[in-house]
Amino acid sequence: MTRTASEWLDRIRHIDLPERVKIMNVCGGHERSISSAGIRGALPDQVELIPGPGCPVCICPEEDVYEAIHIALGEDVTLVTFGDMLRVPVNVPRREIRSLEQAKAAGADIRPIASPIEARAIALQNPDRDVVFFAAGFETTMAPVAAMLCEGVPDNLYVLLSGRLTWPAVAMLLESGDPGFDALIAPGHVSTVMGPEEWEFVVNDHQLPAAVSGFTSESLLAGMYSVLRQLTDGTPFLDNCYPDVVRPQGNRNARKHLDQAFEVYDATWRGIGIIPGSGYGLREAFASNDARVRYPGYSDESRKRVGEMPQGCDCASVVLGKIYPNQCRIYGIACTPRSPVGPCMVSEEGACRIWWASGVRDQDVA
Amino acid sequence: MCLAIPMKVMEVDGFEARCEAKGVERQVNLFMMQDETLETGDFVMVHVGYAIQKVTPQEAQSAWELFDQVLEAMDR
Numbered sequence: 001m002t003r004t005a006s007e008w009l010d011r012i013r014h015i016d017l018p019e020r021v022k023i024m025n026v027c028g029g030h031e032r033s034i035s036s037a038g039i040r041g042a043l044p045d046q047v048e049l050i051p052g053p054g055c056p057v058c059i060c061p062e063e064d065v066y067e068a069i070h071i072a073l074g075e076d077v078t079l080v081t082f083g084d085m086l087r088v089p090v091n092v093p094r095r096e097i098r099s100l101e102q103a104k105a106a107g108a109d110i111r112p113i114a115s116p117i118e119a120r121a122i123a124l125q126n127p128d129r130d131v132v133f134f135a136a137g138f139e140t141t142m143a144p145v146a147a148m149l150c151e152g153v154p155d156n157l158y159v160l161l162s163g164r165l166t167w168p169a170v171a172m173l174l175e176s177g178d179p180g181f182d183a184l185i186a187p188g189h190v191s192t193v194m195g196p197e198e199w200e201f202v203v204n205d206h207q208l209p210a211a212v213s214g215f216t217s218e219s220l221l222a223g224m225y226s227v228l229r230q231l232t233d234g235t236p237f238l239d240n241c242y243p244d245v246v247r248p249q250g251n252r253n254a255r256k257h258l259d260q261a262f263e264v265y266d267a268t269w270r271g272i273g274i275i276p277g278s279g280y281g282l283r284e285a286f287a288s289n290d291a292r293v294r295y296p297g298y299s300d301e302s303r304k305r306v307g308e309m310p311q312g313c314d315c316a317s318v319v320l321g322k323i324y325p326n327q328c329r330i331y332g333i334a335c336t337p338r339s340p341v342g343p344c345m346v347s348e349e350g351a352c353r354i355w356w357a358s359g360v361r362d363q364d365v366a
Numbered sequence: 367m368c369l370a371i372p373m374k375v376m377e378v379d380g381f382e383a384r385c386e387a388k389g390v391e392r393q394v395n396l397f398m399m400q401d402e403t404l405e406t407g408d409f410v411m412v413h414v415g416y417a418i419q420k421v422t423p424q425e426a427q428s429a430w431e432l433f434d435q436v437l438e439a440m441d442r
């Protein structure tokens with residue numbers, strides 16, 4: 001496993017590849033490494049790398065962001081959330097408040113945080129005030145939120161949970177009959193927590209090659225070499241190209257906390273709809289720290305419309321790997337990191353933002 | 367948001383550790399590391415302030431090189 005990136009590339013170039021192979025990744029961190037290291041350009045022409053559902057901010061349901069905005073505006077609370085969530089826009093008429101950032105400017109007490117530790121600390125420092133922690137994220141981020149709850153939190157801390165599991169989105173794509181990819185690079189840090197076994201269904205149920213990769217060029221290229229070899233040899237198996245960090249069964253202690261704090265339910269993904277078994281919700285035992293129990297009036301059923309992306313935004317297709325970011329009709333035109341239209345241009349994990357940051361400026365008409 | 371950064375353990379105190387990476391010190395929560403023994407000098411992958419896994423010094427080093435690269439790209 002100590003080959004260099006160029007050695008891996010060399011090995012990949014020597015594979016007798018089919019005319020076209022699409023490899024999907026489902027992790028914003030992977031996409032960032034691929035883009036910033038220029039891996040796409042270095043691979044043989046036949047190999048396409050497509051970013052898939054790897055951005056928790058992008059798929060956080062519109063109605064959850066709306067709920068957070070309106071709890072922050074309507075109640076005497078401090079709302080804390082991971083920084084990326086502040087600029088995510090909701091779909092409201094122009095003059096209405098359309099992001100947490102705008103709600104903050106309008107006077108709501110909203111603070112970006114980098115860790116659940118800060119959420120707890122802010123609640124401890126303000127015992128007479130409700131603190132609402134709007135927590136979106138995938139398994140890697142949900143495990144710390146679960147650990148925070150299991151370790152114990154002050155009574156005035158309420159979690160507004162919007163956690164999602166990654167593998168059900170991939171399962172949904174595979175079951176759709178038109179997955180749009182021939183091999184999978186499985187996410188490194190999700191697997192660190194959950195264990196690589198979570199991805200075995202890709203191989204066992206769908207006979208597609210899969211490899212868990214880390215974030216260096218070497219580890220990503222090792223994963224790509226592995227899935228390409230699996231494909232041409234016709235022997236798919238789940239490879240682990242990040243073995244120093246991803247251990248069998250993942251982090252059992254973390255999984256125990258996840259299980260203690262959360263139950264899994266059918267959850268909405270923004271622009272995509274309901275994906276079975278893809279969401280985390282607080283268990284009954286933590287109801288006294290559940291923001292939805294504390295502030296029930298803010299969840300608006302009527303907002304749960306599938307396809308809730310801003311007008312003209314193709315984020316849903318980008319997230320599902322149906323199109324590349326620059327195939328969105330307004331990529332770089334109406335939508336840039338400075339004035340983002342959709343969540344994929346807001347989040348540092350969003351494919352549109354990553355492509356823009358790595359210098360892709362041209363539209364590619366599909 | 368699933369990004370994790372390797373840090374070196376400086377001092378362990380119950381479920382908390384003082385960790386260091388590139389001269390920056392942080393309190394890191396170890397509540398998810400209860401199945402591991404951690405000592406000063408060990409490396410952990412840290413995600414949103416929580417250690418999610420113990421890693422080798424080699425892995426920590428290669429992850430750090432990568433972050434320099436990526437951060438530079440995201441600043442553009």
Ligand code: SF4
Pocket residue numbers: 312313314315316318325328329330331332335336340341342343344345346352
């Ligand atoms: S470029 Fe902007 S509008 Fe288009 S899909 Fe990406 S985030 Fe949405």
